[in-house]
Amino acid sequence: MVTPQSLSEHLGGTSAPAEVLTQVITEAEAMVTAIIGAQKIPEVITDRAILETAADLYGHRSAPNGIKAFGDLDGASPVRIRLDPLAPAKAILAPFLKVVMA
Incomplete structure (x- = not known):
């Protein structure tokens, strides 16, 4: 459990x-659960996917429009962040998810 x-x-x-962290965890759980659906995934894997998604969602709070500024010697360097907060979760869950053919 995250x-x-x-x-x-x-x-x-x-x-x-804690309220802010709880909110992003709740959002991450909903997103990861939607990917998993009814499939059985080990809890430790699900928790890791939720943790990584929550971390990305939290990071998006300080990156309006997907751009985050990092300080360096010359001032601030803008860096584009990943727009899909589920990207790490998808990689973590991929070996456990069944491929569905339509």
Whole structure:
């Protein structure tokens, strides 16, 4: 189970309020659950996918329009971040998901 404390530790010890972390965890759980559907996935794998998705969702808060500025010696360097917060979850879940042919 992903908790606000485990997400905070994964993010490097963020000082974000527990309510904010709980909200992104709830959103990440909904997104990952939609990918999994009725398939049986080990809980440890599901939790990791939720944690990675929640971390991406939290990171999007400080990157309006998908651009995040990082400070360097010359000022700030804009960097485009991944727009799909499920990208790491999809990679983690891929070996466990059955391929569906239509």
